[in-house]
Amino acid sequence: MKAEINEQALLKGLANNDTKAIEAIYKSNFNMIQSFVTNNNGTYDDARDIFQEAMIALYEKAQGGSFVLTSKLNTYVYSICRRLWLKRLQQLGRYSNQIDGLEEAVSVEEDLETHLKRNAEFTIMDRALNSLGEPCKSLLEGFYLKQLDMQALAKEFGYTNAHNAKNQKYKCLMRLKKLFFTQYNIGE
Incomplete structure (x- = not known):
């Protein structure tokens, strides 16, 4: 009202x-x-x-x-x-x-709701990414945003090989996922 x-x-x-x-x-x-x-x-x-x-x-x-x-x-x-x-x-x-x-x-109402929900999810993801910490944040940004391959990531972050970089990326992604869904569920 x-x-x-x-x-x-x-x-x-x-x-x-x-x-x-x-x-x-x-x-x-x-x-x-x-x-x-x-x-x-x-x-x-x-x-x-x-x-x-x-x-x-x-x-x-x-x-x-x-x-x-x-x-x-x-x-x-x-x-x-x-x-x-x-x-x-x-x-x-x-x-x-x-x-x-x-x-x-x-339906404009549905389209607007979808847009607002997506924006809220982006905000939560940004917050989760910023609370992730280094080197995980930079590693994920390098892979997903800069689109670097595993070999380039291994070299940039000092991993012995691409396989180790891939394992670390996976661990970082799981941490990010956990942070995102913790914050997402709090927001609902």
Whole structure:
């Protein structure tokens, strides 16, 4: 109930050009929109443009006075941005599916929940990786992010051969997995 009151206050603030309300909407929504656009053939600038268009649409709705928000504000903003971006992709010829009837085909609530859950999992994984310690953190980053082979890892970390590096990587991965799931289960 408190969240609904807060969201109504944000809409009222937006309608009255309240800078704090506009900033609050921006801070709680832009990263999600940027992630969506950049993961779907777009750039940071595209995300800014789409978000700006959505804010204008939301502003016009809020100014009307009769607008009733029937979902969470972030869900509403996300759905506007998603529709605008898919429409733009279609105009650029980078999206072939028909936009008409998109509401029936894609549940924005589910898509948003999936996105938010994935972001939370990435945050937990980052926290687990940072609490892993050295040399495990660097070893896993070398293998998974830098895509170094076992021979290169053995040389970089001073292991006698690739087999020893592989064993150490496995042990580090199991420690990371344990840290991740311990933190993941605490967060639920």
